[in-house]
Amino acid sequence: MTDGRAAEHGDERPGRKPVHNGVTADLPRFAIRIVAAIALFGLAWLLWRLHDVLLLLFAAVLIAVILHAAAGAIRRFLPIPEGAALALAGILILAFASFSAAIFGREVSRQLSSLGDILPGALEALRDWIGADRAQALQDQLMPSGTTLAGWAEQVFAISTGVLSALVLAIVGGVYLAANPDLYRRGALRLLPRGARPAVRDFFDHTGIAMKRWLFARLSAMLVIGVITYAGLTVIGVPSALALGLIAGILEFVPFAGPILAAVPALLLALTVGHSTFFLTAGLYLGIQQxxxxxxxxxxxxxxxxxxxxxxxxxxxxxxAMFGVVGVLLAGPLTVVAYIAVRSLWMERALEEDVTYAAEED
Structure with a gap:
């Protein structure tokens, strides 16, 4: 009798769901989860398809960080508004670039042109020194099958042109970002749930400080490496020392791979002078690495x-591997951002660990 009444009234005792409505009640939640999973997958796919644009945006952020760091240094000495400091920082950077181009540009251009003329002879000298078979094996390892030296040089030129075009766009975008960074920061935070905003805001703060310090440190290292390389190659007697020093300084921005790539043309040119010059140049680059x-x-x-x-x-x-040449060029700052994200969003927030940041210890 009791079971019949329960069945008749659907067993509506507190804490127990009606049996005939159990599957129906779970359907909306299941559908929402499916839709959310599809949306997340679609968003991930879209971000992957637009990774070139995102990398360009990241480069623009780096330019904005440089401008803000320069503006902050100016405001330490001049009590002027932030907008005026940013404008003055941009003017000083352009003036410095123009001044450097006026003094060294012609000589660097001449040496780079000379570098392009000498390299084929340097490759021939390398072939004669190590033997044609070993040189061919080395070429097969460095170049895909069927690729000629001229084709490889054309590919390098195309990549360099693309990087320079992206750099121009990044500079323009960086100027816009630096002009009003709080606008874009607030806009990015508003796209997130309210509960996640404090954590992401702290992540932005820590990343901004770390990136300013990292960029200053990297630019300082680039300057020191470029000057040491130029002075050492000049003493040894390697041709186009100024151009090679400039290449070494620029490639110092890329950790690990940059210094190795910078040593290749210097060693080839040193080989055209003599074997002793080659070994001295190799010792110089090894010492610079140390x-x-x-x-x-x-x-x-x-x-x-x-x-x-x-x-x-x-x-x-x-x-x-993920982003190609641009990924290698931006590997340093991308690593800084990823490292700060792990420490700030995961270790400090999710795991509730005590985290210290090297950029903020002083």
């Missing part, structure tokens, strides 16, 4: 972001 790894990195970069060397090395390969 100075960079044991002196400059602990002195500059450790104060900005205490990144383990293994993390930097593996992220270089990861970003290079």
């Amino acid at each position: 100075i960079e790894g044991n002196l400059l990195t602990p002195l500059f970069l450790k104060q900005a972001v205490d990144l383990p060397p293994a993390v930097t090395l593996f992220t270089l390969f990861i970003f290079g």
